[in-house]
Amino acid sequence: MTPIRDLIDIPDRVHRDDFVLRLSEGVAKPAETLHTYVVTPQLADAFDRALDLIKGALASGSSKAAYLHGSFGSGKSHFMAVLHLLLQQHAEARAAEGLEGVVRKHGDWLAGRRFLLAPYHMIGKPSLEAAVLGGYAARVAELHPDAPTPGVYRSAGLFDDARRLRAQIGDEAFFARVNETAASTAGAAAGWGDLSARWDAASFEAALGAPAGAEERSRLVAALVDSFFRGCRDVARGSDEAFVPLDEGLAVIARHARDLGYDALVLFLDELILWLATHAADLRFLNEEGPKVSKLVEAETAGRAVPIVSFVARQRDLRELVGEQVTGALQLGFADVLQWWEARFERITLEDRNLPEIAARRLLRPRSEAARRQIDDAYAQTEKVRREVFETLLTPRADTAAFRKVYPFSPALVETLVAVSSLLQRERTALKVML
Numbered sequence: 001m002t003p004i005r006d007l008i009d010i011p012d013r014v015h016r017d018d019f020v021l022r023l024s025e026g027v028a029k030p031a032e033t034l035h036t037y038v039v040t041p042q043l044a045d046a047f048d049r050a051l052d053l054i055k056g057a058l059a060s061g062s063s064k065a066a067y068l069h070g071s072f073g074s075g076k077s078h079f080m081a082v083l084h085l086l087l088q089q090h091a092e093a094r095a096a097e098g099l100e101g102v103v104r105k106h107g108d109w110l111a112g113r114r115f116l117l118a119p120y121h122m123i124g125k126p127s128l129e130a131a132v133l134g135g136y137a138a139r140v141a142e143l144h145p146d147a148p149t150p151g152v153y154r155s156a157g158l159f160d161d162a163r164r165l166r167a168q169i170g171d172e173a174f175f176a177r178v179n180e181t182a183a184s185t186a187g188a189a190a191g192w193g194d195l196s197a198r199w200d201a202a203s204f205e206a207a208l209g210a211p212a213g214a215e216e217r218s219r220l221v222a223a224l225v226d227s228f229f230r231g232c233r234d235v236a237r238g239s240d241e242a243f244v245p246l247d248e249g250l251a252v253i254a255r256h257a258r259d260l261g262y263d264a265l266v267l268f269l270d271e272l273i274l275w276l277a278t279h280a281a282d283l284r285f286l287n288e289e290g291p292k293v294s295k296l297v298e299a300e301t302a303g304r305a306v307p308i309v310s311f312v313a314r315q316r317d318l319r320e321l322v323g324e325q326v327t328g329a330l331q332l333g334f335a336d337v338l339q340w341w342e343a344r345f346e347r348i349t350l351e352d353r354n355l356p357e358i359a360a361r362r363l364l365r366p367r368s369e370a371a372r373r374q375i376d377d378a379y380a381q382t383e384k385v386r387r388e389v390f391e392t393l394l395t396p397r398a399d400t401a402a403f404r405k406v407y408p409f410s411p412a413l414v415e416t417l418v419a420v421s422s423l424l425q426r427e428r429t430a431l432k433v434m435l
Helices: 023-028 030-035 041-060 076-087 100-110 128-143 154-169 171-190 201-208 215-227 230-241 246-259 272-277 283-296 318-322 328-342 352-362 369-382 387-394 400-406 411-419 430-434
Strands: 064-069 115-121 264-270 308-314 346-349
Touching (some): 023 030, 023 076, 041 064, 041 100, 041 264, 041 308, 041 346, 041 352, 064 076, 076 115, 076 308, 115 128, 128 246, 128 264, 128 283, 154 215, 201 215, 246 264, 246 308, 272 308, 283 308, 352 411, 352 430, 369 400, 387 400, 387 411, 400 411
Parallel strands (some): 064 308, 264 308
16 A cells, blocks of 8 residues: 555644745745745636726725635735735736736736835734834835835824924024923933933934834934923823824825825735734724724725725624624624625635645645556545445535545545634644645
8 A cells, every 4th residue: 555645745744834824924035925826716816806906996096995805724815915926016926827817917007006015914903003004104114214204103293393393483492492301301310411312403303304113203202292292291101102093194104105106005904803803802992993994995084195905804704703792782883883894895705615726736746647646546446435425525515626636635624624714723724734
């Protein structure tokens, strides 16, 4: 009897991060991302729909959003990473097997377009403003280190007021007051007197142009609040962690992206729904953060300078995830919020029927043509088992071609792994369990 390891490659051990692709890593390592990606016909259609959404946003000048819906392990992060590469006109992505038709259809209007692409990982973020607006600022600092900081921080308004006040009262009076207050504060706190706290025109302008989170920028916020703007204590406490409201901030980053020469801003919000679900027991958090999601599409302020297109990864309907935590009228109220999203978001589904093809190409590729023939012969013997046994393994939703693709596994096993994917640890996707 021939061991399976002689027919297909089987590793000695399976590692924790096998088949787990983080969006930021997928974008940073395009060769690895594309080497392991399998484009099925259904996935090609999903890419087509995603690009149509962006094309429509450009044509109408309006913001749009879509859910990327699929079970745990269906490849949502991988999909967003490849879409990211396509929008960058990455040569290897455009040449990927299975994407030929998509590239032909969308190549003309994509040519010459510039998209500011911002991938996000939501887990651990304290608010949607911190994730989206802070993430944009970090992305711009990475792509355009010489560009001005976008005015998404509350401190930006404080700095504008400080500039106007400086122009009104003059540098001598302005810096005398700032240094007097800063010196007394620093002396009381650390014993350094005014030596470490003195401000002049050069250090003031340098702090204004410093990136968000820089020590001198935060120090200037505190000095200005203590000297002139004591009513803005919340800004000082939050320093550069304090953001303007999301709707206002989205308008700001749209203008900022336009000024950098981009045609549209594309946000890849990985794990947003899972992020909300981790707070399922905190109804206050859900009621505060949940309604903000619709701001990605609907702006209260005037039209945005460039369209913002958002792709949101979603494993399950959030109503299922919070159902046991939220009851009665509270549950109905939250369901209304989610229905509000549904009416404004497109839905692009990454179907589980992609799994047999992906498993065949990533896990079960025969080592040689002779190995393929041996597996074919073994599968032919399997087809001869009792009909009720074979049909149970086949399941009502699969056909013999799908069975052969996942052999020596069965469609019944694949279907079971998909069904229980939400109950397993995130890292234990169907592909990893099969490996």
